[in-house]
Amino acid sequence: MESISVSCEAKLERSASAGLTGHPSYDLRWLPVLERGLSHPTYLLTASSAHGQVVGRLPLALVASRLFGRFLVSLPYVNAAGVQTSDPTIARRLIDEAVLLAAELDCRYLELRQEFAVEHPALTAARTDKCLMRMPLPSTVDALWDGLKAKVRSQVRKGQRPGYDVRWGRHDQLDPFYAVFAHNMRDLGTPVFGRRLFAAILDHFGADAELCVVRDGQRPIAAALLVHGREVTEVPSASALAAYRPTNVNMLMYWHLLARAVERGSQVFDFGRSTRDGNTFQFKKQWGAEPHPSVWQYHIRHGSMDAMRPDHAGNRRLIELWKRLPVWLTRVVGPSIVRGIP
Template identity: 40%
Template sequence: MNQLSPTGPSSAELPPAESVSLSDQLARMRRKRKQLSRVIGAAKKNGENVEDLLEQCRLLSLQESNLLQRIQAATAPIASPPPPDRPAAAVDVAPCVQERNEPVTISLLDDAESLAWDTFVGRRPEASSYHLSGWRNICFQAFGHASHYLVAKRGQGIVGVLPLVQLQSILFGNFLVSMPFLNYGGVLAEDNEVRARLIAHAATLTRDLGCSHLELRERVPSESWPMRTEKVSMWLPLPGTEEALWSQIGSKRRAKIKKGQSHGLAFEVGGAELLDDFYRVFSTNMRDLGTPVYAKRFFELVLKEAPGRPELVVGRNTGGKAVAASLVLRHGQRMEVPWASTLRAANSLNANMVLYWTMLCHAFQTGCTTFDFGRSTADASTYHFKKEWGAQVVPLFWHYWMADGSAIPQINPGNPKYKLAIAVWKNLPVMLANRLGPHISRSIP
């Protein structure tokens, strides 16, 4: 998995205590994988189906890789150029030398500290573009949500951040999420002490705001927090040439792409000028799925203000009608597609296959080394679609702090209590669904 390289002076390195803790986790994970391997061997001898066990083994291997990267980031010298997502002015903000014996203080982000916040995020290898401060204004302007961006400091230097957004509604309640509507979030910290202080402050804030729970969408597990693990991201390493990429995706994908191209589908990459076409496809597909759609205003703001150089990809049939569309953005050398849709009427054209091939080529042509297919539920149809392209599973860990100690909330389409509402929504006219949807979707994280 490709990670954004850390930047900044050597004083920003993690202390040895972090590496020891992660090493312990790695050792435990390796023991689990060895035990699982023995179980798989025994099951094979008995002629049992071991596909599920093999998938568990692959997930453990990926988690090991994730931990190894964190250990390497904690001990390696830090010296690389500023990442592309960081605003140019941010490189002029010199990080302060940290004194380890200074106390850690937690405060809310002040607008004047935004550049320093983004500079710190740019130095963290585990960061995503969603950790950058630009999303705070997008969430407020698009949805009206208050944000509580927590900053940890030693002296005057930032040593940790935690972006939090507060969602409130009659339907779903009052809670904090890092980050809602998006794939990644959670704590970025230089060491375990900073992480613990940020989490403790966030829990207190959750209680003080009268929220029912706190949700952190992270890529590293925490043994002390209840968590959901059914969500995964899918990342595809990109080879050095387009020819190698064409060969890498396999004959079945190549045949389907060629079939789609034979139908005369035409794709283009652009910005706000493609928004109407994108939204028409996206909103129709969301209605067909029975899911309330975001307001078009949200995507207008993403294209205008979001970090990661967001772009739209739109595919049209021979009549010029948009039938497939997506939004992509970058973080370092990784391109991600958080939103993609195809009209069901275009399924026979293999429009979805040409859409993803277009995005992969665009990622390669713009210097990316990894393509992030976005989030899926493990073993769902979208999961298998992405896996067929050769994408590797990146486990996600959604951690929860419950104010009253209750069970983890299930605010998702898989909850049986929403089954009837989803069925009704699928039969709404698209125009009506687009009018009602934004009032509901703003409160669904």
């Protein structure tokens, strides 16, 4: 191997122009998205052969705030990024450089969000309590419908009965999407990402990112973001207003999301991460999704990786307090808080 080099903004913009990858999580367009949407400095570690051929890479973003400290993550908001190579020796070299970068940036820890574990002496902790839920897709929408369980089809039909309006778009649907998303995040007790993040996704991913919004009359009641790769369509964010969930609006929306992925020619639909056997796990499983490994590995320099988890004892009271705040206030103060949480 010739070298491993650290590249910054100008090169990232050129690399990101390569476009679609098999899975959208591994698309380098996330790097300019994170720079613009969350103001995170980003880094790309690249392993090159003696002939100059790229044989591995590791994208990283610095998540920093006065409130929580500094973290080096691959990648924030994204479920799976991490080391991208099939060669264990190259993987170790990339992690060597990431460990050095974490020390140079004085980070509390390095977090690698991956689908597999990489052996490295600096990676001394891991989270495997969640899994990625993925569903193989047929080639036609009719085959998709026929492949669903009878109970799921019945729930979709129930969602269709009120006559809700389902619209697709991009920037024209951003405001209604964000209204539903922010409301749902408040109900969960989680600070909401800023609207700017989703605008950046739409800008940098172009036609490979789109929004689905379900309305009751003029009121948006459910919404989702889809990002398409060559082979996989992923739903990074989806929400429905709690008051409308008894109408099965969520089932209606997910049917449209899956059908859209089939229409795009995707082979797999990625529902995102879930805690095994939890409520969202069961929701995704009923559609036909199966669990796949999600391994988040850590090089810890200061403190603990658990301190930032929502289920940490010190955070539970803050979550309950957040749920009581008015939505407008969470939209004002939430983005500046959540951008500092890895």
